[in-house]
Amino acid sequence: MKIIVIGATGTIGSEVVKALSVNKHEVVRASRSGEVKVNIDDPASVRALFDKIQGVDAVVSCAGNAAFKPFAELADADYELGLRSKLMGQVSLTRNAKDHLRERGSITLTTGVLATHPMPGSASISMVNAGLEGFVRAAALEMPRGLRINAVSPPWVKETMVKFGMDPSPGQAAADVAKAYVAAVEGKHQGQILDPRLGRA
Amino acid sequence: MKIIVIGATGTIGSEVVKALSVNKHEVVRASRSGEVKVNIDDPASVRALFDKIQGVDAVVSCAGNAAFKPFAELADADYELGLRSKLMGQVSLTRNAKDHLRERGSITLTTGVLATHPMPGSASISMVNAGLEGFVRAAALEMPRGLRINAVSPPWVKETMVKFGMDPSPGQAAADVAKAYVAAVEGKHQGQILDPRLGRA
Numbered sequence: 528m529k530i531i532v533i534g535a536t537g538t539i540g541s542e543v544v545k546a547l548s549v550n551k552h553e554v555v556r557a558s559r560s561g562e563v564k565v566n567i568d569d570p571a572s573v574r575a576l577f578d579k580i581q582g583v584d585a586v587v588s589c590a591g592n593a594a595f596k597p598f599a600e601l602a603d604a605d606y607e608l609g610l611r612s613k614l615m616g617q618v619s620l621t622r623n624a625k626d627h628l629r630e631r632g633s634i635t636l637t638t639g640v641l642a643t644h645p646m647p648g649s650a651s652i653s654m655v656n657a658g659l660e661g662f663v664r665a666a667a668l669e670m671p672r673g674l675r676i677n678a679v680s681p682p683w684v685k686e687t688m689v690k691f692g693m694d695p696s697p698g699q700a701a702a703d704v705a706k707a708y709v710a711a712v713e714g715k716h717q718g719q720i721l722d723p724r725l726g727r728a
Numbered sequence: 729m730k731i732i733v734i735g736a737t738g739t740i741g742s743e744v745v746k747a748l749s750v751n752k753h754e755v756v757r758a759s760r761s762g763e764v765k766v767n768i769d770d771p772a773s774v775r776a777l778f779d780k781i782q783g784v785d786a787v788v789s790c791a792g793n794a795a796f797k798p799f800a801e802l803a804d805a806d807y808e809l810g811l812r813s814k815l816m817g818q819v820s821l822t823r824n825a826k827d828h829l830r831e832r833g834s835i836t837l838t839t840g841v842l843a844t845h846p847m848p849g850s851a852s853i854s855m856v857n858a859g860l861e862g863f864v865r866a867a868a869l870e871m872p873r874g875l876r877i878n879a880v881s882p883p884w885v886k887e888t889m890v891k892f893g894m895d896p897s898p899g900q901a902a903a904d905v906a907k908a909y910v911a912a913v914e915g916k917h918q919g920q921i922l923d924p925r926l927g928r929a
Contacts, residue, residue, distance in 0.1 A: 661843050664858075
């Protein structure tokens with residue numbers, strides 16, 4: 528399959544690229560600064576991506592930002608970041624992919640464990656992640672041409688925890704998280720939120 | 729208790745006002761066109777509400793719009809409506825209420841069954857409702873001064889179904905839906921999504 532991975536240079540995205548390549552897929556690495564440029568926060572940039580890269584079977588998004596900050600300190604701009612980037616950026620990706628992917632292609636987005644398991648500081652991220660999950664479940668009912676849409680909900684990732692000075696032992700390695708994305712691309716899931724901790728079920 | 733009900737003239741809101749009044753609460757009826765005016769789509773209007781009405785124990789929102797439309801027809805403006813009105817309108821209400829409600833007061837928002845049980849046409853509404861549920865679960869962890877926050881997730885309401893020319897038999901009467909709001913205000917729920925079909929549990 529020909530697969531665009533957005534956020535291809537990130538902690539999870541780079542492992543998704545690796546795992547899809549091992550499985551002999553043709554992977555187009557897209558990111559804000561790479562060879563194929565895309566910024567999902569900008570709808571025009573997303574439109575341009577699909578004009579430029581044709582004949583795509585699947586798109587995987589490992590991109591999108593949102594603010595993690597105590598509830599009392601979350602400002603308008605913090606909410607707007609998550610809505611514009613991680614939520615509507617991936618919705619915009621879906622709306623464009625729907626019209627451009629090959630028949631029976633797939634869209635795989637990224638949500639996160641905070642959607643359903645919040646913690647102090649996650650009010651905005653939990654809202655964005657849960658909203659994206661609601662969107663995926665609903666949009667799946669109306670995908671044309673046999674297209675599929677799913678999201679992966681990564682737990683805390685070991686590599687990220689190390690970066691933040693946290694104890695990585697409860698986390699999952701990015702390479703293991705990546706397996707859920709491969710399963711979503713290669714499988715028959717539709718409207719599902721995949722938890723990488725549950726294996727490739 | 730002194731309770732502001734927003735959307736007090738609506739199908740559900742008017743029954744919530746009635747039920748809270750029967751229980752001897754002092755109810756302030758707020759809506760876009762009533763005596764106490766508020767438009768939750770407009771953050772300045774929400775701020776003004778709490779400047780005007782003081783000594784409030786609880787606020788109940790039965791307000792907020794979102795577009796119901798086939799996925800292929802949902803335009804930018806449709807998504808923006810739901811984000812600005814039903815989602816961020818109620819988030820803005822929460823952020824203001826947090827600073828103005830009396831100690832141990834409560835915030836009760838409105839989500840809806842489409843958050844978890846989508847149907848064709850609900851991509852935007854399901855996103856908005858699910859996002860609000862994620863927000864409520866997370867914000868509950870950081871409520872100051874013993875404040876509580878919950879949401880009621882109404883099923884299809886009989887009166888609304890009649891208005892839309894649908895068969896109302898699978899729906900729930902607004903007066904029964906209202907009981908869940910009363911339970912959220914008078915109870916000890918925190919971070920819960922109340923389903924009115926499950927009674928006052």
